[in-house]
Amino acid sequence: MSRAFILLLDSFGLGATPDAAKYGDAGANTFGHIAGWAARSGQPMRLPNLERLGLAAAAHLACGEWAEGFSRRDGFGGAYGAARERSTGKDTQSGHWEIAGVPVDFDWGYFPRTTPSFPAELTAALQAASGVPGFLGDCHASGTEIINRFGDEHVASGKLIIYTSGDSVMQIAAHEQAFGLQRLYEVCEAAFKLVAPYNIGRVIARPFTGANGNYTRTSNRHDYAVAPPAPTLLDHVKNAGGEVVGLGKISDIFAGQGISRVVKGVDNMALFDALLKVADEVGDGSLSFVNFVDFDQAFGHRRNVQGYSDALHEMDARLPEFIAKLRPGDLVVITADHGCDPTWPGSDHTREHIPMIFFGPGVVPRALGVSDSFSDIGQTLAAHLGVPPLAHGTSLL
Incomplete structure (x- = not known):
């Protein structure tokens, strides 16, 4: 028997x-542009553990270029490659579902880049259902920027802050104390029902705290998401009797489908600590799936290149702790769900290749090439765990 881990x-x-x-x-490159920025800033990136596993070589397969500051050309410790998304768009749900063997073969609904972004009939229905006095924002926005812009007025008036992005999403922000966390969740539940006719993938509750124009989002975020339209890798593992642990926002993204246990964490390093604990606990036939969300929400969307680089260094430095906990038969993949190039205009995701870096005690290092679907990741893990094959994807190992 064996175990599998997805580090996203x-x-x-x-x-x-x-x-x-x-x-x-066209031209977006999250990893390459961060590495280039770091080199030009006189502080070239040093990710020795990820580089040894094949990160820079995977990026070279994807875009034909070697990231600045990365010199290893052989002697890799992992089976490395890259993958292109078959699903349309560059949405969080699409990327995760496709990794798990269910590409999105339909078009999500999106709210336009207008102000207001949301249809008047939708906001009127939500106001009637929730009893709030009105809404602030109602546009495409960065979450951290919009809560600081409208936070004072929200606290004073009780109006909710609503906004969207390049994802198929409605985001609703409110102050945890002034508005109430449970009340925010109830509004988001109502909104999730109301956006169904628009084919929207998620409604996200975005609670925050603070005062006087200085507000901070909390870890009590909750996503109300459409469930995958078909069984995923998670379902296959759970139905075969294996434990499926969703760390971070994984359970929300899959609407709880195929999840045995949910583990939360306030940031990347808290989630890494939780991953180490899970690695000690889970048994044969298990799948542990963690989403390290800070790369996206704290640095990618905010176009914070320095912060993204620092977070990668922090992750790389801790990888040996996790590797030390691997057992014979374990298989790990480091991957992503889309890009969010912090040097790119705007604040939305970017349509990019994702890494596929497989490693573990029995993995033979080699180049895997570039896959035409993220589902090759899920199919590889399904084969490794001995569960029924997925409807999509090819096993790579």
Whole structure:
């Protein structure tokens, strides 16, 4: 028997896909542009553990370029490659579901880049259902920026802050104390029902605290999400009797489908601590799936290149702790769900290749090439765990 782990660095793209121009992302390259920025800033990136596993070599397969500051060309410790998304868009749910063997073969609904972004009939229905006096924002926005812009007025008036992005999403922000956390969740539950006719994938509750124009989002975020339209890798593992542990926002993204246990964490390093604990606990036949969300929400969307680089160094430095806990038969993959190039215009995700870096005690290091679907990741893990094959994807090992 064996165990499997998915370590998803949310938004860590390896360069634009061939169809990126359709999304306005031709030339985007999350990893490559961060490395270039770091080199030009006189502080070249040093990610020895990820580089040894094959990160820079995977990026080279994806975009044909070696990231600045990365010199290893052989002697890798993992089976490395990259993958292109088959699903349309560059949405969080699409990326995760496709990794788990269910590509999205339909078009999500999206709210336009207008102000207001949301249809008047939708906001009127939500106001009637929730009893709030009105809404602030109602536009495409960065979450941290919009809560600081409207936080004072929200606290004073009780009006909710609503906004969207390039994802198929409605986000609703409110002050945990002034408005109430449970009340925010109830409003989001109502909103989730109301956005169904618009084919929207998620409604996200975005609670925050603070005062006087200085507000901070808390870890009590909750996603109300559409469930995957077909069984995923998670379902296959759970139905076969294996434990499926969702760390971070994984359970929300899959609407709880196929999840045995939920583990939360306030940030990347708290989630890494939780992952170490889970690695000690889970048994044969298990799947542990962690989303390290800070790369995306704290640095990618905020276009914080320095912060993204620092977070990668922090992750790389802790990888040996996790590797030391691996047992014979374990298989790990480091991957992502889309890009979010912090040097790119705007604040949305970018259509990019994702890494596929497999490692573990029995993995033979080699180049895997570039897959045409993220589902190759899930199919590889399904084969490793001995569960029924997924409907999509090819096993790579």
